[in-house]
Amino acid sequence: MMRIRFRIFLIFASALLLASCNRDLEPDSSFIAGSQVQLKVAGSVIHTYDPLTWQLGYNPTTKEFRVGDDQMKNYYIVNCSSIPSSTGQKLDATVTWTAGGGTKSIKGRFEVAKAEKDRYWLWCGDKKIQTGVTVCILR
Numbered sequence: 343m344m345r346i347r348f349r350i351f352l353i354f355a356s357a358l359l360l361a362s363c364n365r366d367l368e369p370d371s372s373f374i375a376g377s378q379v380q381l382k383v384a385g386s387v388i389h390t391y392d393p394l395t396w397q398l399g400y401n402p403t404t405k406e407f408r409v410g411d412d413q414m415k416n417y418y419i420v421n422c423s424s425i426p427s428s429t430g431q432k433l434d435a436t437v438t439w440t441a442g443g444g445t446k447s448i449k450g451r452f453e454v455a456k457a458e459k460d461r462y463w464l465w466c467g468d469k470k471i472q473t474g475v476t477v478c479i480l481r
Contacts, residue, residue, distance in 0.1 A: 367469060368467065369465040370382060370385065374455050374456050378390050379391035381474070382475070383439075384471075389409065389439060397412065398478050399480075400478065400479055402479075405422040407422070416440050418437060418475065419439070420435055420436070420437050423435065426462035426464065426479075428454060429454050429457050430454060431453065431454040433453075435449070435450065435452045435464065436449045437473060450466035452473075453466075460478055461476060461477070461478050462479075463476050
């Protein structure tokens with residue numbers, strides 16, 4: 343009887359340990375399904391590119407992507423460890439954006455969750471970050 347209780351305890355403890363692991367969350371389905379160039383943090387859209395009043399920038403040497411309005415009051419900048427190229431690729435990135443009169447920034451491990459032509463949807467599923475950002479390679 344003691345062995346059975348011990349085995350049940352071990353199974354229960356193992357299940358708790360596995361459940362507490364810091365696993366990445368799946369990409370936000372609305373972010374991936376959309377066609378917008380945007381920055382989304384913790385479920386909220388922060389900035390969305392508008393081709394009439396916003397500009398795109400790309401520097402392949404520094405692996406930097408810029409998306410901002412014409413006055414640069416609202417923008418986001420993504421600095422990547424490598425240039426996105428295909429779905430499933432993992433890269434480190436720093437994302438900096440304007441918010442409430444100041445700027446915010448996060449660093450994380452991103453995965454290319456979607457790729458269409460020269461547009462890439464990058465997702466960081468870290469439970470604390472949960473950030474989706476779209477970047478465009480300009481040729």
